[in-house]
Structure formats: structure tokens, C-alpha cells
Amino acid sequence: MLTHMIHAYDLQLKRAKRLVDDIPDDQMCAQxxxxxxxxxxxxxxxxxxxxxxxxxxxxxxxxPDRWDQLFKTGGxxxxxxxxxxxxxxxxxxxxxVHNVWKAAIHNVAPSVLAAEHPNEKARQSFPTVGAxxxxxxxxxxxxxxxxxxxxxxxxxxxxAG
Numbered sequence: 001m002l003t004h005m006i007h008a009y010d011l012q013l014k015r016a017k018r019l020v021d022d023i024p025d026d027q028m029c030a031q032x033x034x035x036x037x038x039x040x041x042x043x044x045x046x047x048x049x050x051x052x053x054x055x056x057x058x059x060x061x062x063x064p065d066r067w068d069q070l071f072k073t074g075g076x077x078x079x080x081x082x083x084x085x086x087x088x089x090x091x092x093x094x095x096x097v098h099n100v101w102k103a104a105i106h107n108v109a110p111s112v113l114a115a116e117h118p119n120e121k122a123r124q125s126f127p128t129v130g131a132x133x134x135x136x137x138x139x140x141x142x143x144x145x146x147x148x149x150x151x152x153x154x155x156x157x158x159x160a161g
Contacts (some may be wrong), residue, residue, distance in 0.1 A: 002106065005137045010098075012141045013098050015145050016043065017062030021147045022157065023152075025081070028157065031077070032154040035150065037144070042145075042148050042151075044070055044071035045144060046144050047063060047071065048067055057108045057129060059104045059108070061097050061100050063093060064089075068096075070084065113128065113129055117132055
């Protein structure tokens with residue numbers, strides 16, 4: 001099953017790149033028609049979530065300073081591009097996180113994945129650490145990539161090539 005999850009993870013990275021390829025940097029933080037989660041925030045949030053969940057399974061990644069505040073769950077994305085990373089920086093970090101996860105996930109002990117999720121609130125949706133890992137590698141990214149696809153249509157870009 002892990003091989004299939006990694007395949008999906010690879011496809012998501014390719015999709016992320018394709019979705020933002022033609023978006024100019026100065027448009028990456030736009031919030032058209034009330035769509036708050038712009039591409040910069042969505043990509044940054046995907047990176048930070050993989051970073052945080054990676055810690056639960058001893059997959060260590062590093063991220064630039066301040067990104068945890070810019071892209072935290074429950075945070076309010078800003079339409080001001082000042083202080084936001086560029087599209088190039090975001091895609092490089094996303095690819096780095098993906099590569100670290102893909103190289104390390106095979107070494108995560110089954111007992112670590114079977115362990116009860118340490119956060120009581122999160123445990124309601126993800127009873128085990130492994131359930132959270134599967135979500136992060138599949139559904140979570142696709143949710144945010146879908147938001148970017150909807151954002152593209154809202155700004156008049158249409159579907160990604």
C-alpha cells in the first residue's frame with residue numbers, strides 16, 4: 001500500500017507545479033471573490049503540515065523561519081505579498097519535503113504508525129498516527145490543490161495545462 005501512497009504523493013507534487021506554473025508571483029496572494037486560501041498559503045500550508053506530521057514519525061525536515069506563522073492551520077492568509085515566499089521558493093520547499101518523506105517513510109516502524117494519535121482532538125478523525133500520515137500524503141494535499149484549482153477559475157485562468 002505504501003508504494004501506492006508514494007505514487008499518489010508524486011502525482012500531487014506534479015499537479016501542484018502544474019497548477020501554479022503560469023501564475024505570476026504578484027498574483028499568488030490574490031484573494032478573488034472571497035477565496036481566502038490563495039496559492040501561496042495553500043502551498044506553504046501543505047509544506048508546514050508535512051513538516052509537523054513528519055516530526056510525529058521522526059521524519060525531520062527544515063523550513064525557513066517564520067513559515068510556521070505564515071501558514072499555520074487556522075491562520076488567516078494575507079493578500080499582502082510582502083514577506084511571503086516566492087512561487088519558486090514554495091515549490092522548491094514542497095519538492096524537498098516530498099523527497100525527504102519518500103526517502104524516510106519506508107523506515108518508519110509499524111508500531112509508530114499503529115500508535116494512538118497523541119492529540120485528543122485530532123484523534124477523533126485520525127485514531128492512529130498512521131491514519132494521519134495516510135491523510136497527509138493523499139487527501140490533505142488534494143484538498144488544497146483543489147482550492148488552487150478553484151482559485152484559478154476565480155481569477156480567470158481556467159484549468160491548468
